[in-house]
Amino acid sequence: MIIVGCDYHPGFQQIAFVDTDTGELQERRLQHREEAEKFYRDLATQGMKVRVGMEASRHARWFERLLGELHDFPRIWVPSWENRDLRQLLWHRHRMVQARTRIMNQLQAVALNEGLRCKKRLWREQGREQLESFRLAPWASRRRQDLLELLDRLNPTIEELSQAIEQEAEKFPEARWLMTHPGVGPLTALAFVLIIGRADRFQCDKQIASYLGLVPLEDSSGDRRRLGHITKQGSSMLRFLMVEATQVTVRIIPEWRSKYFHLMMRRGRKIAKVAMARRLAIRLYWMWRKGWDYEQVKKFGSHAGQLGTGDGVK
Known part of the structure; x- marks a missing residue:
């Protein structure tokens, strides 16, 4: 058996590997992706039993796929690619909602500066009309306009993502x-x-x-x-x-x-x-x-x- 210890980096990986039959120990630096992929595929072609150990990393998806193709990854539970893609849907909506919240807070600040304090009522038709009716300085007016335009673009996007999440949830x-x-x-x-x-x-x-x-x-x-x-x-x-x-x-x-x-x-x-x-x-x-x-x-x-x-x- 060959045991490989991998120190994974985004552009390369430093490995140390030992052959348990002969006791031979070697170290190599493999560039991503071609050199590293060739190294592991050659081991699989030679029919050697290989065990690879590496630290947790967020930037090693292609390496996980390679080890999966070589039937050498892993014994612990790992999310499927479909699972990870659906997580991207959740994260995307989550970040869009956070962005909308920041924009709404800024618009609330604009309203407060003009003496208008109506909290959630600001997002109703009457509240928005009041916000748009304020006579502001040129750059303050530009800020209000840009924020309202961003808010108008984010709302349909979040609604679309929410509907997609509802549809996906029904499948489970x-x-x-x-x-x-x-x-x-x-x-x-x-x-x-x-x-x-x-x-x-x-x-x-x-x-x-x-x-x-x-x-x-x-x-x-x-x-x-x-x-x-x-x-x-x-x-x-x-x-x-x-x-x-x-x-x-x-x-x-x-x-x-x-x-x-x-x-x-x-x-x-x-x-x-x-x-x-x-x-x-x-x-x-x-x-x-x-x-x-x-x-x-x-x-x-x-x-x-x-x-x-x-x-x-x-």
């Missing part, structure tokens, strides 16, 4: 189960399914919470146990969506609302939101794993259904 039975839960729409359900990948990857709900970065950092030594802020590992987008969905859920389910206000009074609003987002993530995990919709969760219960028990913030 798991997403349809999750959408039956109050507060969970197509965007959150599809993101949860795509980013988690397979429910059987995780043995318990604590692993789900840890994977999403919704557990506290621990700095313990001896008998002293110290917990800090959440780790924020995993997908920042899914973590954001879970917090957003939770704020809808606590308004719909009385038990969750009661628990949320209890936590908020004791630990503050931010900690309460994160704690409830963790509970929602755990419930969605069990719904997926058991193949239940929300009605079955209410009927049979779930691990996340007992809000007064379990680990986490109390």
Whole structure:
């Protein structure tokens, strides 16, 4: 067997490889993509058994595809190319919404400078007419005009992306189960399914919470146990969506609302939101794993259904 250790860079990879039969050790620097691809294909042609180890990298998709073609990648779960492409849809909409929010905040600032404070009413027909009616200095007027034009272009784009997400979510039975839960729409359900990948990857709900970065950092030594802020590992987008969905859920389910206000009074609003987002993530995990919709969760219960028990913030 040949064992290859790969230090991957965008333009090249530095490798060290050893033949376990002869003990021969070599080092090489392979340029991307032609030289590296030829090296690995030659090993496959010679019929050698090869094991490749490399660090996690965001810029090695072509290398993953090559190892996949050579039937040497990997034993851990890796998202399919279709999965990754759908994630691009989610990220694209997420970034477009963020851009729209920044534009709307700037327009709110323009309105406030002119003494108009109407918050969400600014985006209604009457509010927009008021905003456009202000007599501003030349460059301030230009800024207002450009921002309104950008906003008008972003709204149809976001609507189109939202419809595409709804259509894609309907193709996944798991997403349809999750959408039956109050507060969970197509965007959150599809993101949860795509980013988690397979429910059987995780043995318990604590692993789900840890994977999403919704557990506290621990700095313990001896008998002293110290917990800090959440780790924020995993997908920042899914973590954001879970917090957003939770704020809808606590308004719909009385038990969750009661628990949320209890936590908020004791630990503050931010900690309460994160704690409830963790509970929602755990419930969605069990719904997926058991193949239940929300009605079955209410009927049979779930691990996340007992809000007064379990680990986490109390």
